Amino acid sequence: MLILSRLRHKSNFVILAFVTGVTKFLERSIVDTQHLKENCDLRRLVEQDLGPAPLRGGRAYLWKCPFHNEHKGFSLAVWANGYRCFGACDTSGDALDWLTNYRRLSFTEALRALGEPTVTVAPTERKCLKSPSEPPEWNWQHRAERIVSQAEETLWSEMGEPALNYLIGRGLTTRIIRTARLGYVPGDFRQWRVIEGMDVPCGITIPWLAAGALWAVKVRRAYGTPKYQQIKGGNVNGLYGADQLVDRDIALFCEGEFDALLARQEAGDLAAAVTLSSATAILSSRWYAELTHCHTILVAYDRDAAGQKGANRLLSLSPRFSPIQVPQGKDVGEFYMQGGDVYSWIEKELASERKEVLENGYP
Numbered sequence: 001m002l003i004l005s006r007l008r009h010k011s012n013f014v015i016l017a018f019v020t021g022v023t024k025f026l027e028r029s030i031v032d033t034q035h036l037k038e039n040c041d042l043r044r045l046v047e048q049d050l051g052p053a054p055l056r057g058g059r060a061y062l063w064k065c066p067f068h069n070e071h072k073g074f075s076l077a078v079w080a081n082g083y084r085c086f087g088a089c090d091t092s093g094d095a096l097d098w099l100t101n102y103r104r105l106s107f108t109e110a111l112r113a114l115g116e117p118t119v120t121v122a123p124t125e126r127k128c129l130k131s132p133s134e135p136p137e138w139n140w141q142h143r144a145e146r147i148v149s150q151a152e153e154t155l156w157s158e159m160g161e162p163a164l165n166y167l168i169g170r171g172l173t174t175r176i177i178r179t180a181r182l183g184y185v186p187g188d189f190r191q192w193r194v195i196e197g198m199d200v201p202c203g204i205t206i207p208w209l210a211a212g213a214l215w216a217v218k219v220r221r222a223y224g225t226p227k228y229q230q231i232k233g234g235n236v237n238g239l240y241g242a243d244q245l246v247d248r249d250i251a252l253f254c255e256g257e258f259d260a261l262l263a264r265q266e267a268g269d270l271a272a273a274v275t276l277s278s279a280t281a282i283l284s285s286r287w288y289a290e291l292t293h294c295h296t297i298l299v300a301y302d303r304d305a306a307g308q309k310g311a312n313r314l315l316s317l318s319p320r321f322s323p324i325q326v327p328q329g330k331d332v333g334e335f336y337m338q339g340g341d342v343y344s345w346i347e348k349e350l351a352s353e354r355k356e357v358l359e360n361g362y363p
């Protein structure tokens with residue numbers, strides 16, 4: 001709050017270095033903040049990172065606080081000129097702090113980012129595309145990687161037998177289970193364990209590896225809602241399977257990780273299978289960029305209202321997205337388990353897609 005009142009009361013010049021606590025810039029960082037104040041509405045910046053605010057209170061927009069990975073409340077209050085968490089971490093700051101702490105930009109990069117004119121995002125686009133997301137810090141990744149390896153070992157041991165049987169029962173081959181580095185943390189489905197100093201839910205571990213980083217570790221629990229949890233501190237604002245997109249011109253969006261793995265196993269040479277992990281998750285521009293070279297992006301979401309809504313959100317991004325539905329069953333997994341041929345289905349969908357392009361040209 002001290003920071004905010006400073007910004008408000010001191011006129012045009014503030015020693016920004018003091019504000020951000022970057023002392024090495026102390027001497028030379030007397031910067032004109034008039035520009036900052038006039039051109040940057042911090043709420044817009046945060047919106048780019050966290051999506052539209054789920055709650056509003058007066059002039060403050062409220063989000064779940066990403067700094068302490070908040071689950072229950074909406075403790076992060078953001079005003080035009082500053083933010084503050086009223087929850088566990090009590091963090092606060094201004095636009096520069098947001099850029100350095102959340103986006104992990106350097107001080108100079110942050111200043112540059114603020115100097116850039118704000119791009120006004122069309123309302124539909126804002127709803128359909130989240131802006132760039134970054135992987136968790138190295139320390140987190142390092143520890144999570146060790147948990148992933150440990151869980152992998154357990155899955156292939158005697159202790160992991162029930163979990164392995166469950167995966168095979170869902171149609172996955174041992175080969176894809178190994179490639180995807182799935183693992184198992186034994187325990188009751190309500191239980192969380194502390195491993196490597198991190199809170200880990202018990203169940204089947206699904207590491208989200210992409211672009212050389214470990215973004216998150218999702219955990220499929222045996223029972224209970226939500227069915228999926230994750231190791232605290234991970235960033236699931238990613239695209240599972242994104243590495244499959246390299247040099248591929250056809251992508252296939254599935255609703256969940258197991259469906260994506262099954263599609264990759266059965267029809268991986270037809271299309272690169274990816275997932276946002278749920279129909280409600282929103283694609284980040286970080287990953288949308290990875291799809292630029294795809295001329296066809298099939299969307300095979302579940303046959304239900306949520307699936308329809310999620311698919312429509314993707315379809316509104318670009319005419320390259322094209323909705324498809326499994327010939328029978330609710331989703332790819334069910335279709336496969338009912339004896340469906342995933343390869344021929346995708347092949348047929350692609351053929352009719354090509355036919356449409358030949359007749360009508362690209363949209």
Ligand SMILES: [Zn+2]
Binds near residue numbers: 065066085086088
């Ligand atoms: Zn917080």
